[in-house]
Amino acid sequence: MLGPVGEPHAYISPQLYESPINVPTWNYIAVHAYGKAQLIADEIAATALLEQTINYYEAQYMVQWNSLPQDYKDRLLKGIVAFEIVVTELQGKQKLSQNKKRYRPPTQPTASHKAHIATNRI
Numbered sequence: 001m002l003g004p005v006g007e008p009h010a011y012i013s014p015q016l017y018e019s020p021i022n023v024p025t026w027n028y029i030a031v032h033a034y035g036k037a038q039l040i041a042d043e044i045a046a047t048a049l050l051e052q053t054i055n056y057y058e059a060q061y062m063v064q065w066n067s068l069p070q071d072y073k074d075r076l077l078k079g080i081v082a083f084e085i086v087v088t089e090l091q092g093k094q095k096l097s098q099n100k101k102r103y104r105p106p107t108q109p110t111a112s113h114k115a116h117i118a119t120n121r122i
Contacts, residue, residue: 027097046082
């Protein structure tokens with residue numbers, strides 16, 4: 001099984017480079033995780049995995065999760081396919097404008113820089 005993982009990624013404006021002879025580009029980091037997938041059919045194990053995921057990403061939600069009616073949670077769990085992947089190989093790729101000189105902002109930002117920063121919130 002191949003499990004592609006993407007992030008972070010971002011549009012890079014040519015205004016961010018010193019030379020006016022540039023074009024827009026996209027920077028990214030990606031990882032491909034290869035391995036063997038296995039379904040977790042046991043309801044108790046699937047629930048444990050879901051709760052582990054909630055605790056990892058949004059621990060404060062566990063209070064609300066624990067207050068939900070059990071029949072409601074059981075219906076939700078029927079729509080979730082729990083699985084695990086035993087990773088056997090990782091491949092990574094990055095494209096981070098390595099061929100460009102590092103941007104050095106002007107002492108006083110130009111109007112186009114101010115507009116770009118306001119639009120892209122960097």
